[in-house]
Amino acid sequence: MNIYLAGPxxxxxxxxxxxxxxxxxxxxxxxxGRYPLDNVIERAAADVSLQIFKANEAMMDAxxxxxxxxxxxxxxxxxxxxxxxxxYMAGRGKLCLGYSNDPTLYADRVRGxxxxxxxxxRLIDRSGLTxxxxxxxxxxxxxxxxxxxxxxxxxxxAKPADLWQDLTAFEVCVRMASEHVAITKNRNML
Amino acid sequence: MNIYLAGPxxxxxxxxxxxxxxxxxxxxxxxxGRYPLDNVIERAAADVSLQIFKANEAMMDAxxxxxxxxxxxxxxxxxxxxxxxxxYMAGRGKLCLGYSNDPTLYADRVRGxxxxxxxxxRLIDRSGLTxxxxxxxxxxxxxxxxxxxxxxxxxxxAKPADLWQDLTAFEVCVRMASEHVAITKNRNML
Numbered sequence: 001m002n003i004y005l006a007g008p009x010x011x012x013x014x015x016x017x018x019x020x021x022x023x024x025x026x027x028x029x030x031x032x033g034r035y036p037l038d039n040v041i042e043r044a045a046a047d048v049s050l051q052i053f054k055a056n057e058a059m060m061d062a063x064x065x066x067x068x069x070x071x072x073x074x075x076x077x078x079x080x081x082x083x084x085x086x087x088y089m090a091g092r093g094k095l096c097l098g099y100s101n102d103p104t105l106y107a108d109r110v111r112g113x114x115x116x117x118x119x120x121x122r123l124i125d126r127s128g129l130t131x132x133x134x135x136x137x138x139x140x141x142x143x144x145x146x147x148x149x150x151x152x153x154x155x156x157x158a159k160p161a162d163l164w165q166d167l168t169a170f171e172v173c174v175r176m177a178s179e180h181v182a183i184t185k186n187r188n189m190l
Numbered sequence: 191m192n193i194y195l196a197g198p199x200x201x202x203x204x205x206x207x208x209x210x211x212x213x214x215x216x217x218x219x220x221x222x223g224r225y226p227l228d229n230v231i232e233r234a235a236a237d238v239s240l241q242i243f244k245a246n247e248a249m250m251d252a253x254x255x256x257x258x259x260x261x262x263x264x265x266x267x268x269x270x271x272x273x274x275x276x277x278y279m280a281g282r283g284k285l286c287l288g289y290s291n292d293p294t295l296y297a298d299r300v301r302g303x304x305x306x307x308x309x310x311x312r313l314i315d316r317s318g319l320t321x322x323x324x325x326x327x328x329x330x331x332x333x334x335x336x337x338x339x340x341x342x343x344x345x346x347x348a349k350p351a352d353l354w355q356d357l358t359a360f361e362v363c364v365r366m367a368s369e370h371v372a373i374t375k376n377r378n379m380l
Contacts, residue, residue: 011320049324053334074300074315075265081329083270084277088335091281110264125264130201134239139271144243145278 001181003174004060005035006086007069008079012164025171029178033067034059060088065095065180067173070138070153071163072102076109077138086142089149096150097177099169100137103155107133151176191371193364194250195225196276197259198269202354215361219368223257224249250278255285255370257363260328260343261353262292266299267328276332279339286340287367289359290327293345297323341366 003026009018019035026033039055041048060066066089073079078100090096102109107123110116114125123131136143137155146153154173160166193216199208209225216223229245231238250256256279263269268290280286292299297313300306304315313321326333327345336343344363350356 008319013318049326049330050334053330056331074303075267077265077270080267080270080273081331083273084329084331084335087274087277088281091278113264128203129198136239139274140239140243141246141271141274144240145274148243
């Protein structure tokens with residue numbers, strides 16, 4: 001099983017090393033992790049971002065599953081590029097897994113960015129926009145996409161000391177993906 | 191043509207009215223706008239967020255196109271739920287259109303949320319994470335998804351006075367979707 005390793009990990013100072021660490025964990029469970037930075041892109045090209053998109057999409061198309069790092073990134077919720085990729089893989093009927101290293105509820109996290117008040121039975125932010133308050137760690141579309149297209153979001157009990165370097169929740173996803181492979185194989189042998 | 195109207199519009203104080211306004215514009219161009227709040231959900235149900243997800247997914251599956259409102263929402267980039275839906279529709283091979291009412295470049299917008307500095311030829315934020323700097327209004331995945339799965343992101347020349355109420359860029363998307371219908375019909379008649 002080839003698994004697309006999506007996440008804002010590609011923006012880390014040690015982005016390449018992070019991909020290597022994730023691939024090593026995948027290999028330990030008998031699956032293959034494929035990481036966007038595995039693609040060789042000519043950084044000097046005028047259309048470099050288009051080349052990155054095309055290479056990522058081709059890599060997703062070549063994978064049977066995705067593990068999305070949905071740890072909140074530069075705001076109260078997950079990284080948009082990662083969320084796009086999760087949606088794309090769900091749309092393609094692939095196995096969807098994801099984790100976030102921050103188990104805080106979405107509404108509580110929004111409070112860290114803006115004032116929130118209750119009005120007419122809803123929570124609203126300072127701009128008057130409703131704050132989702134369903135007891136989930138992020139927007140319901142990702143939460144239930146994982147539930148219905150794969151495996152429910154994996155969360156640690158508490159935030160790890162290093163939000164970006166801790167791979168415990170990631171490893172749980174890899175284990176579950178590998179178990180899915182084993183179940184599918186057994187089913188095919190019956 | 192049925193068009194799924196995705197966006198954080200559902201979080202506006204006048205969310206229902208906004209859906210009505212968008213549907214009226216669609217009708218004027220001979221296409222049908224379908225809006226998440228058209229679904230009737232039992233708000234008291236224990237699994238209300240799951241019901242919303244299922245209804246949204248069924249609505250997307252019943253549509254041939256999506257117009258995503260990618261106006262930055264509660265952070266430097268687009269609303270995650272909307273981005274998920276754009277990815278899902280791209281994965282399903284549907285026609286993808288989107289607009290943002292804020293034409294600011296992503297890197298410039300991030301500057302409003304955190305300090306940015308240049309290091310080793312990259313921009314990095316205060317956490318040391320790279321800031322995408324390809325001259326786009328948001329993450330490259332959405333920008334090029336629109337380009338390759340539909341129509342490039344529609345942006346106004348300047349931010350309209352009301353970021354959430356102005357439907358000029360939305361209407362451009364509707365017109366382009368309707369033109370796509372006309373082109374497809376003509377092609378089929380040849």
